[in-house]
Amino acid sequence: MNHEQIQGFTRRLSQCNRGEMIIIVYDILFTYLADARKALEENDRDSYKYALRKAQDTLSELIGALDFHYDLSKNLYSLYVFCRNELAKVMYEGKSDRLDTTEDILKHLYAGFKEAAKQDTSEPLMSNAQQVYAGMTYGKGQLTENYMEIDTHRGFFA
Structure with a gap:
């Protein structure tokens, strides 16, 4: 994941x-899986392992966010653990077939969460964050986003 992608995810968060938020976490996960796939094709073993470890860490975050008061969470837990274990096997086998299977499972889950997110009308989690305005200026070949500093005390209130 490059610096621009990190900035994009930070802005979205x-x-x-x-x-x-769950959609963004999945997007981060897919970015790490794409990085792993690219590193595998380029035979860059260190980057490959790093990207897979980051993908496993992201899956661990998804597991940690589950609320086990709901039956669905138990099913998601099983799928996430399976995917995390498959990524561990992929790391040492160096083959992309398990990576394909894992990515397919996660893409199906992602599609479901994306539909559910469309119905979520709750307020942003960070109520005092910088506002982002896109389209006010353009850089060479790209849209530039401006951040408006309204209050110096932004972010989560303690």
Whole structure:
């Protein structure tokens, strides 16, 4: 994951609500899986292992966020643990077939969460974050986003 992607995810996280947050975490996970696939094709073993470890860490975050008061969480837990174990096997086998299987499972889950997120009308999690305005200026070949500093005390209130 490069610096621009990290900035993009950070910006999205500062503006998201509960439903959008899970989508962003999945997007981060898919970015790490794409990085692992690219490193495997380029035979860059260190980057490959790093990307897979980060993907496993992201899956661990998804597992940690589950609320086991709901039966669905138990099913998601099983799927996440399976995917995390498959990534561990992929790391040492160096083959992309298990990576394909894992990515397919996660894409199906992602589609379901994306539909659910469309129905979430809750407020953004960070109520005092910088506002992002896109389209006010343009850089060479790209849209530039501006951040408006309204209050110096932004972010989560302690």
